[in-house]
Amino acid sequence: MRTAGVDLAAEPKGTALAVIDWTDTRAGLIELNLGVADEVIVEAAGTVQKLGIDCAFGWPDEFVQFVLAHSSGDPDLPGVDGGIAWRRTLAYRETDREVRRLTGRWPLSVSTDRLGLTAMRCAGLLSRIAQAGIRVDRSGSGVVAEIYPGASLRLWGFTTTGYRTDPAMRAQLLQRIQDAAPWLDLGVFAPQMITSADAFDAVIAALAARSAALGFYEPPTPIMLDRARREGWIVLPAGPLADLLA
Secondary structure (H helix, E strand, O other): OEEEEEEOOOOOOOOEEEEEEEOOOOEEEEEEEEOOOHHHHHHHHOOOOEEEEEOOOOOOHHHHHHHHHHHOOOOOOOOOOOOHHHHHHHHOOHHHHHHHHHHOOOOOOOOOOOHHHHHHHHHHHHHHHHHOOOOOOOOOOOOEEEOOHHHHHHHOOOOOOOOOOOHHHHHHHHHHHHHHOOOEEOHHHHHHHHHOHHHHHHHHHHHHHHHHHOOOEOOOOHHHHHHHHHHOOEOOEOOOHHHHHO
C-alpha cells in the first residue's frame, strides 16, 4: 500500500507532498517535495490508496445558505440575529465541532480565517482529481480524505506546542515519533522535516491517510453523512500510532 499526504497552501509555494510505501514490517518515506502544483497532486492521487489533504473540503451549510440569502438582497434574512452563538453556526462545520469534542480545540474556521483562500484552491483541486476519474467523497470514504495533522499528533499522544514555528521543537517531536514508530524509515528526508513545517505536516498527513485507509477512524454518523459530503469530514485517527503497521 502507498499513502500520500499534502500540506496544502493557497499557492504551490508552501505546499508539500509526501508519499509513504507500506509493507507488513515497515513504512518508508519515498517522496517529499515542496512547492507542489495541483497537477503533481492529481498525479499522486492516482498512484496511492489514500491521499490525505490538510485543508477544509467545504464550508458550513449555514454559511452557504446565509451568503446566498444575503446576496439576493433579502432584507429579512431568516434566523439572523448577529449574536456570537449564531455566528458560530456560520463559522464552524459539524466536523469542526467533532474535533472540538475529541481534542478540546477548535480547528481554524474555513468561513472566517485565512484558511478560506486555501479552501478555494482545495475545491479546484478536488474537482481536478474527480475529473481524472478518481473517486472523491468529502466524507472521507473515497481516495481523498481531509486530514488535520496537529489533531492527529495529539490523538497519538504527542505534544504539539510550537512545532509549526520552531525547528528545534520539530526536531524533538520527530525524535519522539521515531521512538514510538521505529518501523518508520524517513530515509534522507528527516532533515527536510525539521527545516520545513510544511514538509513535516505532509508526512503526518500521509501517516494519518494510512489510518483512514485501514478504517481506523470515526466516520460521520448516517444522519450526518449528507452534510459531511457537502462540508467535508476531518478523518481523525482512532488508536495508537503503532496500529498503522497492522
